[in-house]
Amino acid sequence: MVRLVVDNRQIETEEGATVLQACLDNGIYIPNLCYLKEMDSPPGSCRLCLVEVDGYNQPITSCTIKVKEGMIVKTNTEHVRRLQRTAFELLLSVHHVDCRRCPANRSCELQRIAKYLHLGVKLKRFEQLERRVKIVQDHPCLEYVPSRCVLCGRCIFMCQRENGQAMLSFARRGLDTVISFFGEGDKARATCGQCYACVEACPVAALLIRNAHSQ
Amino acid sequence: MDHTRETEEEALLNDIASMLAAFEKERANLIPILQMIQERHHYLSASALQMVAKHLGVSGCEVYGVATFYNQFRFYPPGKHRIRVCLGTACHLRGGDIILENFERKLGIKEAETTADREFSIDRVACVGCCALAPVAIIDDTVHGHMAPSKVEGLILGFEIEKQREKRGKQHGESKQ
């Protein structure tokens, strides 16, 4: 067991755990979007899980550092909050906010994080960019809504994990980046539609089971 | 027409298959393979991507994901007339994006796409070396400097008239025989 101090509280966790996981396991919430505890090497792409750790002169993503005995962690400093807010505001600036008509309403990670950071979901600091990307909805059992997707990559990870080979992946780049099912051909059609691990992993209802909801 | 396209696709796949043999089945070969196909056939068709995926033992969507990340790959066969709109710094400043938009709207396709009849394709390029003429569009081998949105219509019309004339010429030739 490893002991560390988080926000002046001593917690215990297994060796090899990430700081983020240790905190979550001990009831200390840190905003996070792109992390899943099953990941061996989290992508660290959402930049929401920042914390300050004694010995580092900059806030650091808690999903990518491992716990160490005697570590001193702060999750709520002004510096951390400022970075988290900016990261979150940037994410929302390309997110189609329409909570009332969204199936994730109330279970959405973005709503949870907004509340935690004392922010609304209609933000004004950055210009709102509508991601008007054209996609072909050709998947036999999944539906994808790019304007909601935060590109966390959790769905890809889970698919890879469940099936050995991911049947969805990032495509294109920049503002046009989407999750794509290209080549869902015959072989995949047989396997897909059985685990729905991707749908489960999605923090925002950008991936849905086809027909299981009304648009 | 459809029939010739089918055989065309078949020939393309056969060619790729024979070339693939030279590449070891390693993931690291993915981009070199895509480049080889692009170079030989000027675009990556859906079935070509599938073929590559199979060869390397990765999923089709992974190949697609990598290919769509790079600007150097096209996913549609080039049109008979290739329209290239310059969006280099100078042309961009002089409204190259508006020129591009006008071509896109006129032809009903986006950049890097080809019209269904394969007559036209649009690409964007970055500086063709004659910035003084900005904004510039290159159609086939002709450089059109000082482009204006109002010129787009006329240029396309020119090709259409030429095509009709050709057709009529052919019919004429046939009726003579």
Ligand code: SF4
């Ligand atoms: S579809 Fe959902 S899980 Fe997948 S990248 Fe987008 S937000 Fe993340």
Ligand code: FES
């Ligand atoms: S959860 Fe750590 S960067 Fe996204």
Ligand code: FES
């Ligand atoms: S920028 Fe267009 S020709 Fe140089």
